[in-house]
Amino acid sequence: MEGVDYLRDERKKSEFDVEAMKVAWAGSREAFQVSDRMAKLVANDPVFEKFSKPTLGRKEMFKNTLRKAAYAWKLINDLHLTEEEAKWLRHYIDEPNYTDLQWEMFVPALEGQGSEEQKRKWLPLAQTMQIIGTYAQTELAHGSNVQGLETTATFDHETDQFVIHSPTLTSSKWWPGGMAKVATHAIVYARLIIDGHFYGVHGFIVQLRSLEDHSTLPGITVGDIGMKFGHGAYNTMDNGVLRFDRVRIPRNQMLMRVSQVTKEGKYVQSDVPRQLAYGTMVSVRQTIVSDASKALSRAVCIATRYSAIRRQFGSHDGGPETQVIDYKTQQSRLFPLLASAFAFRFVSEWLKSLQTDVKQRLEAKDFSTLPEAHACTAGLKSLTTAATADGIEECRKLCGGHGYLISSGLPELYAYYVPACTYEGENVVMMLQVARFLVKTVSEMSYKQPVGTADYLGRMAPLMHNNCDVQTAEDWLNPSAIVKAFETRAVRMIVDCSQRIAKFENQEEGFAELSTDLVEASLAHCQLIVVSTFIQRLKQEIPGKGVKQSLEVLCYVYALYLLHKHQGDFLATGYLTSKQASLANDQLKTLYSKVRPNAIALVDSFNHTDHYLSSVLGRYDGNVYPKLYEAARKDPLNDSDIADGINQYVQPILKQKLHLAKL
Numbered sequence: 290m291e292g293v294d295y296l297r298d299e300r301k302k303s304e305f306d307v308e309a310m311k312v313a314w315a316g317s318r319e320a321f322q323v324s325d326r327m328a329k330l331v332a333n334d335p336v337f338e339k340f341s342k343p344t345l346g347r348k349e350m351f352k353n354t355l356r357k358a359a360y361a362w363k364l365i366n367d368l369h370l371t372e373e374e375a376k377w378l379r380h381y382i383d384e385p386n387y388t389d390l391q392w393e394m395f396v397p398a399l400e401g402q403g404s405e406e407q408k409r410k411w412l413p414l415a416q417t418m419q420i421i422g423t424y425a426q427t428e429l430a431h432g433s434n435v436q437g438l439e440t441t442a443t444f445d446h447e448t449d450q451f452v453i454h455s456p457t458l459t460s461s462k463w464w465p466g467g468m469a470k471v472a473t474h475a476i477v478y479a480r481l482i483i484d485g486h487f488y489g490v491h492g493f494i495v496q497l498r499s500l501e502d503h504s505t506l507p508g509i510t511v512g513d514i515g516m517k518f519g520h521g522a523y524n525t526m527d528n529g530v531l532r533f534d535r536v537r538i539p540r541n542q543m544l545m546r547v548s549q550v551t552k553e554g555k556y557v558q559s560d561v562p563r564q565l566a567y568g569t570m571v572s573v574r575q576t577i578v579s580d581a582s583k584a585l586s587r588a589v590c591i592a593t594r595y596s597a598i599r600r601q602f603g604s605h606d607g608g609p610e611t612q613v614i615d616y617k618t619q620q621s622r623l624f625p626l627l628a629s630a631f632a633f634r635f636v637s638e639w640l641k642s643l644q645t646d647v648k649q650r651l652e653a654k655d656f657s658t659l660p661e662a663h664a665c666t667a668g669l670k671s672l673t674t675a676a677t678a679d680g681i682e683e684c685r686k687l688c689g690g691h692g693y694l695i696s697s698g699l700p701e702l703y704a705y706y707v708p709a710c711t712y713e714g715e716n717v718v719m720m721l722q723v724a725r726f727l728v729k730t731v732s733e734m735s736y737k738q739p740v741g742t743a744d745y746l747g748r749m750a751p752l753m754h755n756n757c758d759v760q761t762a763e764d765w766l767n768p769s770a771i772v773k774a775f776e777t778r779a780v781r782m783i784v785d786c787s788q789r790i791a792k793f794e795n796q797e798e799g800f801a802e803l804s805t806d807l808v809e810a811s812l813a814h815c816q817l818i819v820v821s822t823f824i825q826r827l828k829q830e831i832p833g834k835g836v837k838q839s840l841e842v843l844c845y846v847y848a849l850y851l852l853h854k855h856q857g858d859f860l861a862t863g864y865l866t867s868k869q870a871s872l873a874n875d876q877l878k879t880l881y882s883k884v885r886p887n888a889i890a891l892v893d894s895f896n897h898t899d900h901y902l903s904s905v906l907g908r909y910d911g912n913v914y915p916k917l918y919e920a921a922r923k924d925p926l927n928d929s930d931i932a933d934g935i936n937q938y939v940q941p942i943l944k945q946k947l948h949l950a951k952l
């Protein structure tokens with residue numbers, strides 16, 4: 290039997306309707322149809338071929354990506370693609386490039402932080418790509434600490450202009466994507482100075498390049514910051530360095546939704562909180578959570594299919610060896626990741642709806658849910674990207690030696706994905722933001738009832754004193770038992786930190802001293818959100834034979850896997866006995882055997898094309914070994930029998946040996 294037959298047999302074992310699961314994964318039939326259409330459009334167009342990428346040099350790789358981006362823009366226009374379709378198209382092309390910044394950061398920054406007048410002027414230009422923009426916030430010396438940025442924007446009364454300047458080497462903008470070679474404009478974050486007074490960091494629209502010949506404008510020095518981790522991966526993007534030598538822009542190019550500077554040089558703070566200036570980061574963090582489930586599902590799909598094809602040991606009487614997916618250790622490493630992909634998918638949908646709600650409230654000048662939205666996006670961005678990056682690497686190891694080959698698709702995926710742990714808010718820094726929100730919520734509880742994702746803190750009294758009543762492994766198959774365990778663990782960790790901080794005379798000092806515990810408490814809070822969201826999702830109608838049941842199994846896998854992994858927390862906070870923790874682990878193993886027959890069908894439900902996976906190991910048809918061979922043969926080193934350099938550097942050594950042997 291070959292891999293092709295193995296996967297065919299595996300697919301027959303499925304206990305649920307795969308087509309219905311595809312819809313559940315996508316969120317709706319319409320969402321499925323859009324993403325499916327765009328995936329196929331990309332997969333079937335030779336322009337979007339990407340197998341040659343790892344062998345290209347940086348310049349060729351960059352040019353190749355520009356070519357694809359231009360062709361994609363033509364398709365978007367020729368086919369009149371909707372915004373949603375265009376987003377999926379870009380996603381499936383699967384090569385980071387300047388358009389990510391244009392659509393995910395530049396346009397949202399104009400939308401969220403521009404005044405109505407500014408939006409009328411700049412949005413049509415950006416939306417039709419007459420200008421190409423980037424988001425220039427981070428500098429050489431400051432990324433996380435936005436208030437520490439050094440670039441200055443000084444108001445000049447006489448000319449009614451701002452003077453944008455990089456006063457030090459460390460104030461150079463450093464990292465913005467698309468900035469080195471493509472962007473014509475940037476939203477530049479700089480300290481506003483009026484008459485010698487500092488007014489904090491604000492965004493300014495600055496033109497970098499000529500719209501005629503693309504040359505850099507006077508006063509601008511811009512370039513690429515150099516190759517990044519991995520060979521292909523993020524190196525299709527021109528992350529840049531940018532310096533300003535007293536560049537002048539009109540006053541009306543400061544983004545003026547949150548605060549304004551008048552012609553007279555008066556600084557006016559409008560009635561919206563200044564944190565709205567951070568709004569672009571909040572919306573991108575939500576996109577990043579959604580992207581995590583896509584990246585993890587991709588790695589899990591490759592590792593699961595390959596694990597069903599790969600056989601090692603266990604052959605008796607000349608029979609077939611054991612499929613590695615049948616080893617309990619393989620299952621205990623793989624199936625929690627499969628469950629996590631679904632968990633992240635559902636939490637990202639929930640986060641999107643939270644975001645929509647916040648946006649509507651903001652329009653009605655209700656800012657009450659802004660801190661919670663910030664904490665949720667920051668915390669879930671941190672949780673999902675960290676778990677996804679680790680998960681991709683685990684999937685590589687699950688594929689043994691072949692996982693290390695570029696043709697497995699996993700090294701490139703990891704190198705492309707791992708910066709998500711750092712960009713758009715470094716993960717630990719983000720978890721500390723969640724901690725701030727939680728500690729503040731606890732401190733305000735005497736006069737303010739916690740709501741939303743923090744509402745369980747309002748039930749602190751019972752949660753601080755309850756004990757878990759689980760007596761058998763089956764008792765863990767109960768959503769309320771699970772939620773109660775996660776709520777209790779989170780509440781006790783947060784309260785413990787809050788009480789210890791309160792003992793410090795200086796609360797900031799206390800926060801800093803306890804920051805490692807606070808990060809763990811924040812993680813507990815965020816895991817509770819993911820687990821509860823999964824459970825809530827299962828309360829909705831989910832059509833299709835066996836679909837809901839399979840998702841229920843995955844939901845328990847996700848929750849009990851976390852419980853097992855963090856059992857130290859659950860035991861230390863005194864909610865569980867070691868016996869109850871051990872019963873949870875027993876139940877987890879039983880659940881793995883329920884996932885096993887459905888594993889291949891579950892990863893098929895992601896509906897990933899072979900083009901998107903770009904993995905010989907993860908091929909839908911399972912024809913792994915012949916295709917591995919074929920991919921290896923295509924390596925440039927195999928172009929000739931005697932490689933370049935052999936005659937020059939190896940032959941002389943061999944000949945020298947011959948000479949010595951003769952002596």
Ligand SMILES: CCCCCCCC/C=C\CCCC(=O)SCCNC(=O)CCNC(=O)[C@H](O)C(C)(C)COP(=O)(O)OP(=O)(O)OC[C@H]1O[C@@H](n2cnc3c(N)ncnc32)[C@H](O)[C@@H]1OP(=O)(O)O
Pocket residue numbers: 389390393394424426427432433434435436466564565567568570571573576577580659660663709712713714715718722725729
């Ligand atoms: C993979 C594909 C995905 C698709 C996307 C593709 C896009 C392209 C790919 C990558 C692009 C990457 C782009 C970037 O990386 S852009 C740069 C991003 N930079 C950051 O994220 C910086 C992180 N730092 C911060 O966000 C902040 O500075 C901070 C650390 C959160 C704030 O620190 P600080 O305490 O100094 O804060 P302030 O004094 O300014 O604020 C005080 C209070 O405001 C609250 N706060 C902070 N941020 C927000 C927010 N966003 N919304 C609401 N409220 C906020 C903060 O908690 C304080 O509250 P308090 O109640 O304590 O007063």
Ligand SMILES: Cc1cc2nc3c(=O)[nH]c(=O)nc-3n(C[C@H](O)[C@H](O)[C@H](O)COP(=O)(O)OP(=O)(O)OC[C@H]3O[C@@H](n4cnc5c(N)ncnc54)[C@H](O)[C@@H]3O)c2cc1C
Pocket residue numbers: 390424425426427430431432433434463464465466523528708711712713714715716717718721
């Ligand atoms: C691929 C990529 C693309 C990017 N694209 C853009 C872009 O388009 N535009 C843009 O403006 N920026 C961009 N960035 C920059 C990115 O946003 C920053 O690198 C990120 O915000 C982290 O900031 P930093 O580099 O200053 O890290 P640092 O804050 O210097 O982090 C270093 C270490 O210090 C720790 N640390 C920092 N502060 C604290 C604290 N208060 N408490 C405890 N620990 C702390 C962190 O946990 C980390 O371990 C990009 C970065 C990458 C990698």
